[in-house]
Amino acid sequence: MSVAALIEKKLAAALEPVRLEIVDESHLHAGHAHAPEGGESHFHVTVAAAAFEGQTQVARQRKVYEILADELAGPVHALSLSTMTPDEAERAS
């Protein structure tokens, strides 16, 4: 399974998001220190879930980092996050 697919699977299972987008941005960082060849190292994840309601951005992102702890300790070098509630996602779109 690709890293992106694994991220998607884990977040979908843990958060039951109403919106989940994973973008591999590794090509933007190709060649810089620690960037492995073949990509799958830098991701941007947008996730909207009811589980984030009433939580600060710090708490939401900690939750995502927690779910993806294994990936962050391994292949994922950078994870950029947009975390929102379903209402916030509605307003942003």
Next chain:
Amino acid sequence: MSDNPTHEMLQKEVNENDVVLFMKGSPVFPQCGFSAAVVQVLGELNIKYKGIDVLEDPSLRQGIKDFSNWPTIPQLYIKGEFIGGCDIIREMYESGELKTLIKEKEIPEATS
């Protein structure tokens, strides 16, 4: 936590400095795009802060992640409080929230 020298040192840094940015590289020469983005925001806000290069010391690089319970660099502290990483800082800057916060906390301007 008191028997962990790295945590003690980090606690001291965030207590003694109004604004601390844990980053890769220095404010003048950031070594990573995410650190550079936060340096740029702090520059726009024109506030005084201390940049700490985590690449200088492996125990610091891991230590700050454990200390903050936050697995990525950069990390911003204001008045001893963890504010967030790159995405949160950028978002707070764009919404004006960060400007309000530094005003409330009476953070001094950078002296050039």
